[in-house]
Amino acid sequence: METSPDTYARISSHKSNAVPPKRQRGRERVARILDAAGAVFVEKGVEGATMTEIAARSGTAIGSLYRFFPTRESIATTLLERFIHDRLEALDRICATTGPGEWEDAATGLMQLWLGRRAERDYTTLLMAARPDAETVTKEWRARFLSRVIALLAQVHPPARDSAPARGVVLLHVLKLAPQLVTGEDDAAIEGELRKIVLRLLAAR
Structure with a gap:
């Protein structure tokens, strides 16, 4: 990479x-x-x-x-910045290629992004925890993730734009939880239920 x-x-x-x-x-x-x-x-x-x-x-x-x-x-700083930079770029690509009503495509992109690259996520979590400024940095990066998720929500369902900020907070927490629940191939049913939640948030249902 x-x-x-x-x-x-x-x-x-x-x-x-x-x-x-x-x-x-x-x-x-x-x-x-x-x-x-x-x-x-x-x-x-x-x-x-x-x-x-x-x-x-x-x-x-x-x-x-x-x-x-x-x-x-x-090295630790570069690893953290590479992971964050790549995830932000991926969110930008999802937003750039997903139009109104394309909730399925958006859900697929988000689920793949948060469930993929487990090894990188493991060491990123470890390195972040070792930083003395971990709380501050985590808040800064989470705010950048949230802004992109909110933009995506507003884009795929313009009529529900006003509720995008609140839905964005919930969606980001669901995505953060997903890797802890889906740990292997046997968890397909759990992944399916999570996808339903993501879809409902995207479609403002």
Whole structure:
């Protein structure tokens, strides 16, 4: 997965000699580093993860790792920002491709987004909990998610635009709960019931 240049601009503030990748090969290497780091964080915890193990797991020379990420904290920050950035972009795509009355398509997109990428969600939750400013950052990101969900609700059912803010709060909580309830293939019935709730909220029924 490709990480945005803006993310590297923010990360570079951790240390002036951090070098963002300019070529596709470098971006692919960074993606491998981030994926490996996520797995190490889940297995060893934030404090137990080491730069040496992250380098080994990603098949990266330790010098190259430090060139892209000068600290373990910079990796953690990039992982969090990558997850949030990708989810916000996905919400924007759903909104851009879903018109009035297309509740089924909107429900499918939202359910897939919140139930997919479980590994990333696991380490994102872990890394967020380890931040001293977790409460503040969580509120900021949740507000950005909510604004997009409200926009989607207003778009798929314009006559119920006035109730979109309230429905958006409920819908976001339902989506947040979904991964805790749907944990495997045997939970198809539960996923179906959740989808019905999502559809009712989208259609303002």
